Amino acid sequence: MLERSAPDPSVVARVAELAGLAKTASLRLGLLSRAEKDAALHAVADALEAAIPAVVAANERDLAAGRERGMAEGLLDRLMLDEARIRGIAGAVREVAALPDPVGEIVRGSTLPNGLQIRQVRVPMGVVGMIYEARPNVTVDAAALGLKSGNAVILRGGSAAAQSNRALVEVVRDALAGQGLPEDAVVLLDEGGHDAARALMTARGLVDLVIPRGGADLIRTVVLESTVPVIETGIGVNHVYVDAEADLDKALTILVNAKTQRPSVCNAAESLLVHASVAEDFLPKALTALAGSGVVLHVAPEVSEHAQAAGAAYTLATEADYATEWHRLEMNVVTVPSLDAALAHIRAHGTMHTEVIVTESRAAARRFVAEVDAAVVMVNASSRFTDGGQFGMGAEIGISTQKLHARGPMALPELTTTKWIVEGDGQIRL
Amino acid sequence: MLERSAPDPSVVARVAELAGLAKTASLRLGLLSRAEKDAALHAVADALEAAIPAVVAANERDLAAGRERGMAEGLLDRLMLDEARIRGIAGAVREVAALPDPVGEIVRGSTLPNGLQIRQVRVPMGVVGMIYEARPNVTVDAAALGLKSGNAVILRGGSAAAQSNRALVEVVRDALAGQGLPEDAVVLLDEGGHDAARALMTARGLVDLVIPRGGADLIRTVVLESTVPVIETGIGVNHVYVDAEADLDKALTILVNAKTQRPSVCNAAESLLVHASVAEDFLPKALTALAGSGVVLHVAPEVSEHAQAAGAAYTLATEADYATEWHRLEMNVVTVPSLDAALAHIRAHGTMHTEVIVTESRAAARRFVAEVDAAVVMVNASSRFTDGGQFGMGAEIGISTQKLHARGPMALPELTTTKWIVEGDGQIRL
Numbered sequence: 001m002l003e004r005s006a007p008d009p010s011v012v013a014r015v016a017e018l019a020g021l022a023k024t025a026s027l028r029l030g031l032l033s034r035a036e037k038d039a040a041l042h043a044v045a046d047a048l049e050a051a052i053p054a055v056v057a058a059n060e061r062d063l064a065a066g067r068e069r070g071m072a073e074g075l076l077d078r079l080m081l082d083e084a085r086i087r088g089i090a091g092a093v094r095e096v097a098a099l100p101d102p103v104g105e106i107v108r109g110s111t112l113p114n115g116l117q118i119r120q121v122r123v124p125m126g127v128v129g130m131i132y133e134a135r136p137n138v139t140v141d142a143a144a145l146g147l148k149s150g151n152a153v154i155l156r157g158g159s160a161a162a163q164s165n166r167a168l169v170e171v172v173r174d175a176l177a178g179q180g181l182p183e184d185a186v187v188l189l190d191e192g193g194h195d196a197a198r199a200l201m202t203a204r205g206l207v208d209l210v211i212p213r214g215g216a217d218l219i220r221t222v223v224l225e226s227t228v229p230v231i232e233t234g235i236g237v238n239h240v241y242v243d244a245e246a247d248l249d250k251a252l253t254i255l256v257n258a259k260t261q262r263p264s265v266c267n268a269a270e271s272l273l274v275h276a277s278v279a280e281d282f283l284p285k286a287l288t289a290l291a292g293s294g295v296v297l298h299v300a301p302e303v304s305e306h307a308q309a310a311g312a313a314y315t316l317a318t319e320a321d322y323a324t325e326w327h328r329l330e331m332n333v334v335t336v337p338s339l340d341a342a343l344a345h346i347r348a349h350g351t352m353h354t355e356v357i358v359t360e361s362r363a364a365a366r367r368f369v370a371e372v373d374a375a376v377v378m379v380n381a382s383s384r385f386t387d388g389g390q391f392g393m394g395a396e397i398g399i400s401t402q403k404l405h406a407r408g409p410m411a412l413p414e415l416t417t418t419k420w421i422v423e424g425d426g427q428i429r430l
Numbered sequence: 431m432l433e434r435s436a437p438d439p440s441v442v443a444r445v446a447e448l449a450g451l452a453k454t455a456s457l458r459l460g461l462l463s464r465a466e467k468d469a470a471l472h473a474v475a476d477a478l479e480a481a482i483p484a485v486v487a488a489n490e491r492d493l494a495a496g497r498e499r500g501m502a503e504g505l506l507d508r509l510m511l512d513e514a515r516i517r518g519i520a521g522a523v524r525e526v527a528a529l530p531d532p533v534g535e536i537v538r539g540s541t542l543p544n545g546l547q548i549r550q551v552r553v554p555m556g557v558v559g560m561i562y563e564a565r566p567n568v569t570v571d572a573a574a575l576g577l578k579s580g581n582a583v584i585l586r587g588g589s590a591a592a593q594s595n596r597a598l599v600e601v602v603r604d605a606l607a608g609q610g611l612p613e614d615a616v617v618l619l620d621e622g623g624h625d626a627a628r629a630l631m632t633a634r635g636l637v638d639l640v641i642p643r644g645g646a647d648l649i650r651t652v653v654l655e656s657t658v659p660v661i662e663t664g665i666g667v668n669h670v671y672v673d674a675e676a677d678l679d680k681a682l683t684i685l686v687n688a689k690t691q692r693p694s695v696c697n698a699a700e701s702l703l704v705h706a707s708v709a710e711d712f713l714p715k716a717l718t719a720l721a722g723s724g725v726v727l728h729v730a731p732e733v734s735e736h737a738q739a740a741g742a743a744y745t746l747a748t749e750a751d752y753a754t755e756w757h758r759l760e761m762n763v764v765t766v767p768s769l770d771a772a773l774a775h776i777r778a779h780g781t782m783h784t785e786v787i788v789t790e791s792r793a794a795a796r797r798f799v800a801e802v803d804a805a806v807v808m809v810n811a812s813s814r815f816t817d818g819g820q821f822g823m824g825a826e827i828g829i830s831t832q833k834l835h836a837r838g839p840m841a842l843p844e845l846t847t848t849k850w851i852v853e854g855d856g857q858i859r860l
Contacts, residue, residue, distance in 0.1 A: 116811055125833055208833050224657050229834040250856035257858035369851050381854030403555055403638050403847035404659040405835035417833035421799050424811030426680035428687035
């Protein structure tokens with residue numbers, strides 16, 4: 001069981017104070033009309049574009065600090081904000097304004113035999129805490145999605161982006177205040193270190209939901225330590241299974257896309273499972289293509305000759321490799337004797353994010369879809385499609401890999417809860 | 431922060447073993463057709479009726495042990511199973527069979543511009559842990575609702591009902607085996623003491639959801655200690671607010687019904703808030719009626735004269751009283767100077783279960799409905815209607831007072847999650 005020391009009481013008190021401000025703001029946000037929220041979002045977008053020089057200057061301080069600490073180029077690139085990116089962020093805010101308002105949607109309803117009229121209506125969660133890492137665009141995305149769904153947000157960004165986040169949140173809060181809205185709709189929590197994050201995730205009664213976005217360690221910490229309800233996001237150890245009856249041309253295209261199109265994201269593929277009966281045909285092409293894209297292979301023993309023949313950089317895969325989200329140009333490769341073995345491998349090592357089968361067999365596809373337990377199960381398509389934008393949701397606050405409340409890409413409706421409204425005329429229970 | 435010692439490793443291992451059996455069973459349950467599940471439910475109901483003597487005998491051992499320990503009559507009554515109650519339990523199982531199958535329902539779907547066909551389909555959670563107290567009917571209800579929704583259930587009942595639960599679960603498991611279904615679809619966890627419950631609620635990867643049903647202490651423990659996702663249920667500090675523009679006859683009827691019709695349940699009312707402008711008219715009638723039903727009052731100072739005049743048993747209410755779920759014939763009584771004050775009192779002391787306004791004012795009703803943050807908000811109706819059966823759901827596994835996943839009465843759909851199925855023809859992300 002977890003043994004932890006108590007967080008610094010002054011930090012806990014400060015977080016409670018900020019969360020209380022957010023809670024108070026949320027009471028008003030929940031009552032805003034769509035028109036008021038959309039006007040505020042447009043004001044935020046305009047203000048972001050007007051503040052480009054200030055935000056870029058703040059971001060340059062983060063970048064300089066990052067370089068000084070020897071931050072990797074890839075991370076520096078994720079952290080970087082220039083005019084084009086800030087205009088892109090502002091554009092995303094305007095897109096959120098254009099989305100339908102989830103609040104007020106009637107999910108179901110009926111008139112009971114005794115005449116009571118009941119309806120279940122979407123309402124905001126209240127206060128949503130976001131705990132996330134480097135990319136500062138998440139700061140504005142979360143604020144915009146929170147506002148549109150009537151929630152106050154408490155943002156706990158990574159320290160690497162501290163200056164950028166501070167600048168962005170200041171712009172957003174000023175824009176809200178300019179619209180007569182409570183600026184504590186968006187609260188930045190950028191002090192207090194790890195204790196502040198812990199205080200946030202245990203602020204029951206003030207915070208209604210915590211969403212962690214980041215690496216596996218961050219997410220595990222939040223899931224294990226939080227006493228506020230959590231939506232677990234985004235760890236994807238995703239498999240591409242090439243079935244005995246796969247169209248191997250499709251398989252090759254899907255495999256390369258799933259692994260290499262953007263390897264750093266959670267919907268990239270990490271493991272290739274090949275049915276033994278097509279391994280001799282498929283592996284030479286597949287491993288040559290992967291090697292040609294610079295993918296380092298972690299292979300099962302029976303695959304090593306193919307890896308060598310393909311001229312690939314490879315090592316023998318360990319059990320730990322099979323459960324690793326590489327997040328870069330590395331991939332596990334295994335052959336399986338059957339669909340059942342593929343299903344067992346996925347059950348043992350998958351993270352219930354996105355699993356792909358490539359097959360022309362109706363029976364195999366039906367079994368895979370029925371038996372794989374994952375947020376998204378695909379037949380003959382790249383895992384990279386698991387994305388709120390791709391799914392037509394218009395936005396995405398994260399990809400849930402848990403089963404409670406939301407599963408897969410999450411957008412505005414997933415940031416709401418419901419309320420039953422019961423209207424009567426004096427009815428009592430008999 | 432919580433400081434806890436590690437649970438007994440042998441208990442943890444035993445719980446993991448049982449949960450593993452349930453997980454394996456759940457893989458088959460998720461693939462059953464509605465017809466197979468309904469046939470199994472009818473077999474369970476028939477078997478329960480055939481086993482009445484054995485179940486009654488086991489129950490008598492629990493009752494004897496309870497009497498020996500000086501268990502209160504009310505609790506003994508909740509624990510008691512006789513032929514009529516067992517037939518009632520069997521009947522409830524047949525009602526579950528008659529309900530629609532939530533599994534396979536398509537929640538939404540579309541064809542994307544690139545031709546990918548996507549659909550979000552209800553699937554079982556997997557393994558659901560129930561941690562509950564005295565009433566043994568919950569054992570069979572949970573098994574039946576679990577089976578119908580394709581989930582395996584792990585049942586952690588109260589020790590007071592240990593013999594009854596063992597007998598009931600044996601009947602259910604035998605009936606499932608007789609239908610060729612895995613008996614580990616229903617697993618009883620009746621050993622290992624508190625460590626077993628803790629092991630259950632931290633069995634991540636084996637248990638998909640834990641639902642605690644019982645008193646406030648049980649629920650708080652589960653919410654704070656669980657690392658498996660939890661649905662918090664059933665603590666109801668519910669208010670009846672009698673507005674300045676209430677029809678006082680309706681108010682009286684609703685108040686008495688909400689407080690006295692069944693005071694031991696979570697949808698009973700615990701606090702009466704009366705607008706000051708109608709207090710002189712309403713309180714004499716209301717308090718006389720409550721006193722006449724044997725309700726002990728916890729009153730604000732301004733109410734004490736009325737309580738005395740009504741001949742009621744009363745004390746001055748403390749702050750703690752306002753947050754107390756009495757669960758018996760006791761009630762807080764307060765006057766409020768305004769609707770705003772009523773809303774503030776509910777915000778401060780309510781548990782977001784069921785809140786009632788009695789008013790003929792459209793404006794007051796609209797504000798109350800919009801601003802009260804609760805699972806169920808009622809206008810001119812008794813709080814006792816917050817119930818899956820009353821809402822037309824046909825069954826109830828509990829009443830959620832949290833915002834994540836389910837809110838208010840929960841039935842079969844709330845025991846499912848979803849899976850996105852994406853079908854393509856070789857599509858890749860560009």
